[in-house]
Amino acid sequence: MTKTVTDVVCPFCGTLCDDLEVVVSDDGKQLTEVYNACVIGTEKFLHSQAKDRVTRPRLRQEDGSWKEISYDDAAEYTAQMLAKAKKPLMYGWSSTNCEAQSVGHEIAEMVGACVDNTAAVCHGTTLIAVQDIGIPSCTLGEIKNRADRILFWGCNPAHAHPRHMSRYSIYPRGFFTGKGQKSRKMIVVDPRVTDTAKLADVHLQVEQGRDYELLNAIRVALNNEWLPDVVAGIPAQKIREVADICKSGRFGIIFFGMGVTQTLSKNHNIDEAIALTKHLNEFTKFSIMPMRGHYNVTGSGEVLAWQFGFPYSVDLSRGFARYNPGDTSTIDLLARGEVDAMFTLGSDPGAHFPISCVKQIAKLPSVCIDPHQTPTSGVSKLHVPVAFCGVEVGGNAYRMDNVPIDMRKVVDPPAGMLTDEEFLIKVRDRVKQLKGAA
Ligand code: SF4
Incomplete structure (x- = not known):
């Protein structure tokens, strides 16, 4: 049954x-x-139902093989590693719930860790731009019901957020819009002809790395001022056409992704995209929103900001919170060989970081907390499998529009398996003892 x-x-x-x-x-x-x-x-x-799922912590032996250990022993190993390290790095946090993030940050504060999330390699530049000039944004519900001008800039939701277009941005029937793409104008800015670009009314195939110039040129076109014949590979006439489409809408939105946050100019691209949004509000209503990747990377920024005042790349090694992306962020710390222990939870740096940083992780005392076997667990000394958040345990997560949503538990985890939060509480309590704070 x-x-x-x-x-x-x-x-x-x-x-x-x-x-x-x-x-x-x-x-x-x-x-x-x-x-x-x-x-x-x-x-x-x-x-979560995979037959080959790892269900108990595994400690790497000298010959490279794994030895199964108990959760208590795994918590002891993790607490000792973090407490002994002079400057541990606690990275990830984007694929777990806010409850676990909060306990993890308590540990980070006690051991003087650098604590960072995956924004460091995706939308961290967006967060810097928001700190620079603010952000005029809205919710996905408002977009569904009101938006008739949709720009996707440097992102490919057809692959990365497959239901985004059908639930919120292009195809749904909104309260103040008709149904489907006919009631909206869709513009895609991308150097590649992506599957999202193929659906667009207008595709601006910008030259790689020249987003800043194109953003600026659209602002010039909004004012009907002079433009060179071609900007960033796009004819001026096309730029004016896009500016007119945006101006003539009732409600517009710019969704942007790593194609613009991590290319030349980085946070300055986003400064300019936000300035364009502000400029468009002189003609009509416009908003802007980052396409956040991991399901709770937004929540990780929120929880870090509540606890330490900064949304990522927080260095607690001096006993107070410092924030200097490019200096206190994970890739830089690993590349400089500045941290002496690596703790990863809710992300997979082994699959995404430069190989020199992955080699550095492999040299360090390291713990990887992850329900899956990943490239990171493959180079870590201890792998702690945990229950799947949002499948085997509930908890809070923040959607890309900063709306907090309670996830539901739908099935039991394998017998005896701990959740992220339960394991972190064990580690926190042991670290307290080791630091004489219990
Ligand atoms: S939240 Fe899940 S179902 Fe929805 S688009 Fe993302 S991956 Fe697909």
Whole structure:
């Protein structure tokens, strides 16, 4: 016999779709079907049922093999590693709930760690720009119901956020819009002809790394001022056409991704994109929103900011919070060989960081907390598998528009398996003893 759990939240990307239906066995131990999710979200749920799943912590032996240990021993190893280190790095946090993030930051404060999340390699530049000049934003619900001008700049939701267009931005029937793409104008700015670009009314195939100039040129076109014949590979006539489309809408939105946050000019691109949004508000209503990747990277920034005042790359090694991205951020700390222990939770730097940084992680005492076997767990000394957040344990996560959403537990984790938060509480309590604070 089975039962269907409704209104389930998908813990994969920053869209945090909250309309999933998941079929589970009556005893809540097995998950059999997932409805409404995209293929990536479905895989996340089904992966929890994998036959080869690691269900107990594993400590690497001298010959490279793994030895299974208890959660208590794993917590002891982790607490000792962090307490002994002069400057540990605690990285990740974007694929776990806010409750676990909060406990992890308590540990970071006690051991004087550098604590950083995946924004350091994606939308950290956005956060810097927001600190520079603020951000005129809105919710995804407002976009669904009101927006008739949609710009995707340096992002490819058709692949990275597969239900974004159908739930919020292009295809839904909004309260003040008609149904589908006909009621909206879709503009894509991308050097590549992506699957998202193929759907656009206008595709501006900007030259790689020249987003700043194009953003600036659209502002010039808004004022009907002089433009050179071609800017960033785009003819002036096309730029004026896009400016006119934006001006003539009732409500517009710029969604932007790593194609603009991590290319030449970085945070200055986002300064200019926000300035363009502000400028467009002289003609109509316009908003701007980052396309956040990991499902709770936004929450990680929120929780860090509540606790330490800064949203990422926080250095607590001097006993107070310092924030200087480019100096206190993870890649820089690893590249300079400045940290002496590596703790990873809720992300996979082994798969995404420069190889020199991954080699550095492999040299350090290291712990990886992750339900999956990943390239990071592969180079770490201790791998602690945990329950899947949003599948086997609930908790709070922040959607890309900063709306907090409570995730639901739909199935039990394997018997005896701890959640991120439960494991971190064990580590925190032991670190307190080791530091004489208990
Ligand atoms: S779009 Fe994102 S949140 Fe929605 S189902 Fe797909 S992976 Fe999950």
